[in-house]
Amino acid sequence: MCVENTPPPSSRLTRRGILAGAAALAGTAAALSATPSAAAERTEERPEERTGRRGVGGDLVIEGGTLLDPATGEVTEDAVVVIVGGVVRAAGARGRTRVPEGTEVLDAHGTWVLPGLVEAHIHLNTAAEARDAVRKGATTARSGSTNFYQDIAVRELARQVPELAPRLRAAGIFVTPDLGDTVLADPDLTPLAGLKEGVRSPEALRRVVEVNLARGADVIKTRVNERAGLPEQDPLAQVYDREQLSAVVAAARRGGKGVLCHSYSEKGCHDAVMAGIRSLEHGVFVGERTLREMRRRGTYFTPTLTAIAGLAESDDPVLAERGRTYLPVLKRAVRAAHELGVPLAAGTDSSGGTVDPIGGEVELMRAAGLPALDAIRTATTGAARLLGLQGTAGRLARGFAGDAVLLDGDPLADVSVLKKPVRVVRAGVPV
Incomplete structure (x- = not known):
């Protein structure tokens, strides 16, 4: 049997049905049906995934932790990370970072804060x-x-x-x-x-x-x-x-x-x-x-x-x-x-x-x-x-996704603390 003369695969007619079957196998359809707000948020691709500048997610302030930037190795104590719509709007020392009023606050005192x-x-x-x-x-x-x-x-x-x-x-x-x-x-x-x-x-x-x-x-x-x-x-x-x-x-x-x-x-x-x-x-x-x-x-x-x-x-x-x-x-x-x-x-x-x-x-x-x-x-x-x-990923800096892990120790001294985050934030939503 030869596949050389087979018509090209369909990207439209069969894709919807095939992926519906995949969703049934994965159980993602059931997960979505249990989340009423999901239907209103459906999109072909999240803007945050294309540019890292916009997104659909939660608003959250992570306050008081020790922030590590893997890109530079910089460590900031008593840091504040501001997440709006699932995207980081500001991250840095408390005195230099404005915190929006009325935003949910996640107390990170005593923890290290790293990007997801x-x-x-x-x-x-x-x-x-x-x-x-x-x-x-x-x-x-x-x-x-x-x-x-x-x-x-x-x-x-x-x-x-x-x-x-x-x-x-x-x-x-x-x-x-x-x-x-x-x-x-x-x-x-x-x-x-x-x-x-x-x-x-x-x-x-x-x-x-x-x-x-x-x-x-x-x-x-x-x-x-x-x-x-x-x-x-x-x-x-x-x-x-x-x-x-x-x-x-x-x-x-x-x-x-x-x-x-x-x-x-x-x-x-x-x-x-x-x-x-x-x-x-x-x-x-x-x-x-x-x-x-x-x-x-x-x-x-x-x-x-x-x-x-x-x-x-x-x-x-x-x-x-x-x-x-x-x-x-x-x-x-x-x-x-x-x-x-x-x-x-x-x-x-x-x-x-x-x-x-x-x-x-x-x-x-x-x-x-x-x-x-x-x-x-x-x-x-x-x-x-x-x-x-x-x-988009790998840092907690302006324009990056609002994903974070909170750790109960210094990962630069003991990386094993990464195995058990005490808290995870995904797109500005505590998990």
């Missing part, structure tokens, strides 16, 4: 998982793909009721050789079901990317190696070569999107980087040659240390051994990347109904050898740049 954290690799399949991610401090995130476009439904939930979900960059479905039941997600994928070799030809690879773009994906997720989390697979086995990865990248670029790539072996990592991916995911055995190329190209490294550490706790002996073996190797790769100047982003790779706190990934970055401030930047300013949201 940015989770660069997470699989959000349900509204419940999305809300859990926010409660654990991730107010902005990038999806690592879902089987039936649930992440696109979660993104729409976040736009309509920000406090229920992180601001999300959705990846749609995985560009992988075997789509499995994902072909049932979309009638425009069904021509791929009969391909004997799976999604491998340039035409088939382009088709999956184009369908994702037609459904509204913000980024494209693909792979170069098999999975580490399945004992029957060999994570060092390569499933796509550089030419195939280049086809994925080219199709994504035609739609103005970047590509994140699941990877493990050094050869796989190098092929992916040379193919032009935007970020390398996992990348346990990435070598110095590839890291230097990543620095030259500005390719991001999202090591997902949390996921690799989690393997070591598995009941399966194969997975447990992988975790014990891979984690120290990956920590060395993270340290080498930082020393070489490769941009790093924090991501937990949470999936399957369990949401790990993004603060735990920051703690692992610190354990890998990053200074505390640089580790914090991987989940704030650094990750925000990767997501193209450097003017």
Whole structure:
């Protein structure tokens, strides 16, 4: 069967029905129906996401905490953050920051105040998982793909009721050789079901990317190696070569999107980087040659240390051994990347109904050898740049989103406090 002559995917006629099904699977429709005000706030894209200057959200003053700006490292005691319509209007020392009368005040005395954290690799399949991610401090995130476009439904939930979900960059479905039941997600994928070799030809690879773009994906997720989390697979086995990865990248670029790539072996990592991916995911055995190329190209490294550490706790002996073996190797790769100047982003790779706190990934970055401030930047300013949201997320400064985490200790002295925020604010609304 050939997909070369298949009509282009529909961006109008089928998108509404497909995404309605995704919303039903994700439970976002039920979440919206339980929030009467949501209907009046629906919009194609939040103005705050486009410019960081306007938005729909709450009005709030966060008063009395110690404010940390990850961009500069500046610490301001007895700070005031003024949020209007979900966007920061002022942030700084009390004496230099005017507080609007009649605005709700959140007392932050005794806490440190940081911008909401940015989770660069997470699989959000349900509204419940999305809300859990926010409660654990991730107010902005990038999806690592879902089987039936649930992440696109979660993104729409976040736009309509920000406090229920992180601001999300959705990846749609995985560009992988075997789509499995994902072909049932979309009638425009069904021509791929009969391909004997799976999604491998340039035409088939382009088709999956184009369908994702037609459904509204913000980024494209693909792979170069098999999975580490399945004992029957060999994570060092390569499933796509550089030419195939280049086809994925080219199709994504035609739609103005970047590509994140699941990877493990050094050869796989190098092929992916040379193919032009935007970020390398996992990348346990990435070598110095590839890291230097990543620095030259500005390719991001999202090591997902949390996921690799989690393997070591598995009941399966194969997975447990992988975790014990891979984690120290990956920590060395993270340290080498930082020393070489490769941009790093924090991501937990949470999936399957369990949401790990993004603060735990920051703690692992610190354990890998990053200074505390640089580790914090991987989940704030650094990750925000990767997501193209450097003017919206990652700081509490004028024009940025009114997302914040309140911590019960100094994260520069002990980054572990990021794992359990005492309070989270999303778009000016305390969660």
